[in-house]
Amino acid sequence: MINTTYVLKCAINGKAVAIPVPASKRMSDILRDDLLLTGTKVSCEIGRCGACMVLLDGKPVNSCLLMAYQAAGREVTTIEGISAGEDLHPVQQAMLEEGGLQCGYCTAGMVVTLTALWEINPAPTRAEAEQALCGNICRCTGYEGIFRAVERCGLSIKREG
């Protein structure tokens, strides 16, 4: 096995970390295996499902495609870092109230993407919302509950027609 002396220095959920890992280790594995932040899920490992979504400097990225060195010096926010303190983020609350989740395996990634949308574009059109969310696959809900949550958390999406 190849040893590495690379130390990833970045901020994860607001905390500075220094982790010795291979420079090309995937962020999703670092989060789950090294940091035990298992809220980030892995399902496809090729950037298609969105289960592993995290925020990198506030923008949603698939952590299965993000290599350690690419995160150096940057700010990573995982689902564990979404709700400030005890309170749920409005997006999380809306997901709960509208049945935006079932098995919950896509939910963390979904919430991360939705949070980014919520912050970047609080009044998206339906097309924009679809665009933002279509990198997240949910196999359980048929997306309806998630759409209801999107509307409920204040994003003004018109669903008709």
Next chain:
Amino acid sequence: MLLNRETYAKKWIIRPDGEEKVTGKLRYLTDLTAPGMLYGKVLRSRYPHAWILSIDTTKARQLPGVRAVVTAKDVPGMNLFGIAFPHQPVLCHDRVRYIGDALAAVAADTEELAEYALSLIEVVYEPLPVVDDPETALDEGVMKLHPEGNLLHRTSLQQGEMSFAGCAHIVEETYHTPRQMHTYMETEGGLFIPEADGRLTVYSPTQHGYKDRMQLARILAMAEEQIRVISSPIGGSFGGKDELNVQPFGALLALQTGSPIKMHNSRKESVIAGIKRHPMRIRMKTGVDEAGHMVAHQVRILADTGAYATLGCEVLNFATEHAIGPYTIPNIDVEGTSVYTNNGVSGEFRGFGGNQVIFAVESQIERLAEKLGMDAWELRKLNLRAPGDPGPMGQKIVQTEGASQVWSKMMESALWAKRAKLQPGSGQSPPSESQDPWTRRGIGAAMVMHGAGLGLGIPDHSGGRLELTPEGKIQASFGFEEFGQGLYAALTLMLQDVFGCATDDIVIVIGDTDRVPSSGSSTASRATTMMWRALQRLRPPFVHTLLQLASEWAGIAAAELATGAGGIHRIGDEAGTPVVTYAQLAEAAEAAAKPILAHTEFDYPTTPEGLVGAHYLYSYAAVAVEVEVNMLTGRVKVIQTDHVIAAGPVINPMGFLGQIEGGSGMALGFTLTEDAVMKESAYLRHNLDTYLVPTFKDSPHIIRVEAIEELPVGDTFGPRGVGEIGSVGLAPAITAAVRQATGIWVSRLPLSPEDIVQSIDWLERVEAID
């Protein structure tokens, strides 16, 4: 009633397991770790069909960091598994029959090492000819995949005399349905811990912990009690995790190494080794008389069950039973055949064989209606089963008005009003608001009758337990599993209903064989019904004991007391403070050494007569859709979907709605994009980049779900499950809508845009663009 948060406000509750999910705190079984754990990996076959001449694991064993390599020789007990009958090798030693067959498993310090060790295992194969075509698998001279031959199962269902002589119109058509993949987001895996006392703890997603325990005990040659299976929470299953998957390997490696073993399949491995929906080829010949009465219906079903049986027989039985839909036809002749091939293993999947045949029979109705020049919905009504009619197998069934209720209710929807304006079956596009000139819209509908429970002759046992914990909580224990369907929420609502208690008076225990009674599998839309029935039986003895004790404590007659929030209340003072709290009762019970508990065991209700698999309870659904077809690309987009479901009282509205919406989403994929294509028995699609499940962009803009809750007076069967029914009727509704929009009949799923483009007349297309 239309299902939404307003109409069902009182029962629209936040699911108890929701918060942990939206915050990412919930640990799925594949998220677990243990100190000193090793990683397990499985060596799968290189060929879909081959003799195994030798397996040499020497080099893999010598690799530093590799802690164990197991092959068939290391299986202490029975080297076979299977829900229905043990038939599939845990580890193959003489022959491989499909690309997912396992030959060896490795435990190593890291995942990479385990993976590398697999590549050091030397297997000498002698490839065999591949049987990849279910059509020819039964031909003379084709190599037998199993000693009994390539036929897994045959079914037949006959009534009346098969003759098309008196028919005014006959439609004969062959329908093809795809090998659909469950695509649960959490792939298979878990953690396997050999305990200090010699027991084995298995943390692994499954739909039936007790069945897994039984099978693992057989494989490991251990007593069942020595194994504890913890089976919830699960990141989706849809039938796909009912059969054992990685559990035998994890367990074997844990016992061999004495260390915890972690396994988690990659998506590719999940595709290769996981079961799929049976691809079916269904030939139907259906005849009607002048007036449209269905006279004769001949059906030939051919199912590709792949290399091993799993629930292939049961799925075929279900398909056979449902091949006439919710109609009565005097003369029927259904024959089903399920054959082994070297293709991927087909097994249980939401809808259980109903999806395939309902697509066919509903498509037949559409074609017949057009021949008759009649509206297809009217044709359905003309042939619809009426209350009092026996079930599809001539069996006695629990009667409801479900069929006609969903039929009529559909006509009240707005989507229907739009449809009513169209000419029946003319391929005429309805006027539409903001339509591009190259798109056409169409509306179609379909009906479903769907059996619940496992059916006659298949053990369908259940049970449950209630107890008052020392902390004064009402604890309900069931052997069911939570894989997203909302069982915690459903049970919470039922318990609140039954005891009038508060949410925090309740503790729910599921999915742990050490702590719950056996309730049977969480499958076949049975869990909600079973829990409801269990509570009906548990309530009287449990409440009686509680009230007796409360009466002694408070000196008030038991008849004046009732259970409520926080404890026992005087009747009429439910809102006040309890006379005695549950905690006080628990204390009293403990002091008297009389634990308060009730236990029940029973079977799912089955028909007293009929053939194996025949159901007793049915639910009904109607679904209508509006589609938009892009005439240039052949792409079909579903704009709007209306579901009407008759399945008895709605227990958990958010869950009910979610099941129909989710099932419908899955059916959308089945109809439009999903096919685990195989070539020469090898998968051509290994991940979500080529196997396309619906995304946000693909899902309809509007989905309405209407629940018909009334059951006939005196119906003691209560709520029927809805886990499956929402996934069944969408496909034929979509293809009927496509017919209306474009004039094209679709008989192969997923429907291919190429076919649509090629079927459209070029000149007509030019006109459409103009």
